[in-house]
Amino acid sequence: MKKYLVFFLILGLFSANVCLAQELIQEPLKKPVPEKVKLSPLTHMWDWAWQKIKAAWNKIYYFLSLEVEKRKPEVKQELKKETEELKEEIKEEAPSWWQRLKDLVR
DSSP, X not given: OHHHHHHHHHHHHHHHHHHHHHHHHHSOOSSOOOHHHHHHHHHHHHXXXXXXXXXXXXXXXXXXXXXXXXXXXXXXXXXXHHHHHHXXXXXXXXXXXXXXXXXXXX
């Protein structure tokens, strides 16, 4: 019996709060809140986050630009080596491709 009493007591308290909340939701606010006031904390948070993001991005950009400048000569040398290797491979493969094309036409 005691369990039922506690259950119905909690149920009654909960249902009263739900009814009160429904009334508050249905009634419009007496004084509408201006949009500027509503968005003010969000805009401040966004500005703060944007400043942090920009600072982090600037640090990353600075670090990467230093790395790029440091590795530029190495990359140019590698590129020259690769182009020379490709030219040699093309010289070796070109006659065989031409021969294959001739064989297909015959």
